[in-house]
Amino acid sequence: MAAGAFLAGAVLGAAAGAGLAAWACARARLRRGRLFSFALHEVNTPATAVNMTVINLLTGVFGEVPADQLRWLEMARDQLGRLCGLTGDLRDLTHLELQGKLRLHLLPADPAELVEEALSPLRAGFVQAGAPLEVVVAPGLPPILADADRLPRALGGLLYHARKFRASGPVRLSVRREGAFVACEVSYTGTPLSPAQARDSLDLYYPARRRDDHVLAATGLGLGLTRTLARLGGGDLALEPGEKGAARLILTVPVAPAA
């Protein structure tokens, strides 16, 4: 009888201990999440201020800028575009890692407009890098169901990726309808990739591999995060290696249901 009571007490004690540990763990996780949220807010503010200052200078809001200095402002804008993209990626990764979820804000949107929004901060950077950029957007595309903040960022990230890892020739962006989706295809010629390497580079944790293990480095927080976001929105991201280093990154986004 006494042994039974002792056993029951021990079980209850262990359960209470486990509950307490789980509570402490959840509390620590919540505090980590709040700290990261605060840190992201702190990064967002200067990123917004500097980005707007550079754009205002470039667009003549503060007066005329000497032509020989425009190049440097364009360079700053290009790098700020990357920084702002990274900030957004970091925010999304933080929510995914610490809270295990992310809320996309999916609304019908004009794909041509979102593509233009992705291209706008990038064009000058392609010119300065000597990388030809060829863009073909099929006319009459239907509205897509997309997060208007994240899609331009994702597409911009793919274009940066192609620009960085391109070995020769142009970077091409083709936007077209494919059944119930609109496909944004970024193609370029870089270092030859095996199908296994292409598959690995789409893993969310690919950029966390050991440095000397890198076959294909990643830009930003990597293609895996873009694929995760694409899938959350009902689409996908594929990386298809071709012959002689040809590569195609295909981001698909669902067509919006008819109103």
Next chain:
Amino acid sequence: MARILVVDDEVDIVENIAALLKAKGHQVSWAADGAEALARAKKERPELVLLDVILPRLSGFDVCKLLRSEPKTAKVKIVMVTGLGRLGDVETAFASGADDYLIKPFDSERLFKKIEKVLALP
């Protein structure tokens, strides 16, 4: 062109937004915290308020609710500016009465588009 109240405690952001909007012909005023935003909105009757979420004294969400509850400012167009630091910020913005939202970091093109869209709302 519209009367726009920019509510943000970061003066560098406000100055850039103000310069940009003034260059487009808008009339711009500024409030650095939630309480000042409410006072200015009542006095100046802007057509649009660009309202940051994180503000001293009174949060942007609270300001938004109070603007909606005050007859003089109930119909003002409100765009909430958020860094999306917390999950659910966008949902909270709409629940507080915002017409739309803008995510930081943003650039001038996105800002213009958003302002045009919201000003065109009935």
